[in-house]
Amino acid sequence: MPVLREPGARYAPPRVSALGLRALLLIGVSLGLMVVDHRQHELQMIRATASMVVWPLQRLVNAPAAAWEWMQSSLATQHALLAENQSLRAAARESSLRLLRLESIEQENLRLRALVQVEPREAERVQAATVLRVDLDPLRHRVLIDRGTRDGVSRGQPVIDASGVVGQTTNVGPLAAEVILLSDPTHAMPVQVVRNGLRTIAVGSGDAGRLMLPYLPRNADVQVDDLLVSSGLGGVFPGGLPVARVVEVRRDPSQPLATVSAVPAAALDRDREVLLLWYPARVPPPGAPETAPRARDKGPPR
Numbered sequence: 001m002p003v004l005r006e007p008g009a010r011y012a013p014p015r016v017s018a019l020g021l022r023a024l025l026l027i028g029v030s031l032g033l034m035v036v037d038h039r040q041h042e043l044q045m046i047r048a049t050a051s052m053v054v055w056p057l058q059r060l061v062n063a064p065a066a067a068w069e070w071m072q073s074s075l076a077t078q079h080a081l082l083a084e085n086q087s088l089r090a091a092a093r094e095s096s097l098r099l100l101r102l103e104s105i106e107q108e109n110l111r112l113r114a115l116v117q118v119e120p121r122e123a124e125r126v127q128a129a130t131v132l133r134v135d136l137d138p139l140r141h142r143v144l145i146d147r148g149t150r151d152g153v154s155r156g157q158p159v160i161d162a163s164g165v166v167g168q169t170t171n172v173g174p175l176a177a178e179v180i181l182l183s184d185p186t187h188a189m190p191v192q193v194v195r196n197g198l199r200t201i202a203v204g205s206g207d208a209g210r211l212m213l214p215y216l217p218r219n220a221d222v223q224v225d226d227l228l229v230s231s232g233l234g235g236v237f238p239g240g241l242p243v244a245r246v247v248e249v250r251r252d253p254s255q256p257l258a259t260v261s262a263v264p265a266a267a268l269d270r271d272r273e274v275l276l277l278w279y280p281a282r283v284p285p286p287g288a289p290e291t292a293p294r295a296r297d298k299g300p301p302r
Contacts, residue, residue: 121272125278127151129159131271133178139206141167141184147276148175156236158277164242164265165189165230166274177255181268182243183208191243192231196221199231202243202262208269211244213260218251222260238279 147153149172156170159179169284180187184204191202191213198221202211216222223293226246232239244262251258 019106022220026225037202049223055154093238096163107258114288123202123277123279125152127259127276127278129177129276131274141181141187141206141208142206143181143271144176145179145274145276146176148177150174151276152278153177153276158237158241158279160241160275160277161268161271161273162242165237166266166268166271168236169276178275181208182211182266183266183268189221189237189243190233191228192239193222194227194229195223198222203262211262213246213262213263214257214260216260218253218256218258220260222246222249224249238277 029088036139052128127147127161130146131143133144134148135142145159153169153172155169155172159166165182167179167184167187168181169177171178181201182189182204183206186204186207188201189202192199198216200213200216200220200232203213213222213228222248228243228245230237230243242265244264246260247263248261249258250260
């Protein structure tokens, strides 16, 4: 549409706004800087300085997102560590239990090997037995083993361990048998001093770690550290089985008998496996367990 001019008005060219001039000026400056930077590389320092100034602002803007990612990573790592820790603890417990079982089996094998190695040559038959129960009465030293008449066990049968004589069977059932230990106060057995062949009787004291020899005269040739073995008398225990070792000899001039005590060779209070022995028929045949009268009831054997 043509622009109407008033009659007599003078022509005025169109004006450029100030904003347009600024834009043109900035564009020109930018082009100039680009040409100078491309050819002369004079703006590297300015660019580096500007990036250092802007870097904190960039970190500040990126901080919320970085914090959220860190929190998620930390939680995931914590859950993973907890799960791994629980798994490792379970594995450690299982390994510990297996190690305990292996140690127990190893100790059992060692005990059984020791029993086999001490098998008396004169025995017709031997059989291992496990101790099932221990009598808790301090004056009644008895244990229950897992062998009975079904296995050929009879009353008065000798029982040993890897170190020496343990005792003999008393009450025998089809599946189990009771063994009276050497330390029982009612038990006694004929023994012999290896050093000189002196015979006497070893009597239980009620203490699993001590036997008494109450029938030795004051002038008897017995010394500390003498080894006592079964004498073979009485028809129950064969001769030569280790019984005890003398640990104390006291001779009171006012008493006709010496006070002699010995430590059992067998681990009477710790045995878990024992050996039952079968020997050829002896005279007299084994009957009730060998018992010896107390010192106050009867004097030394003649």
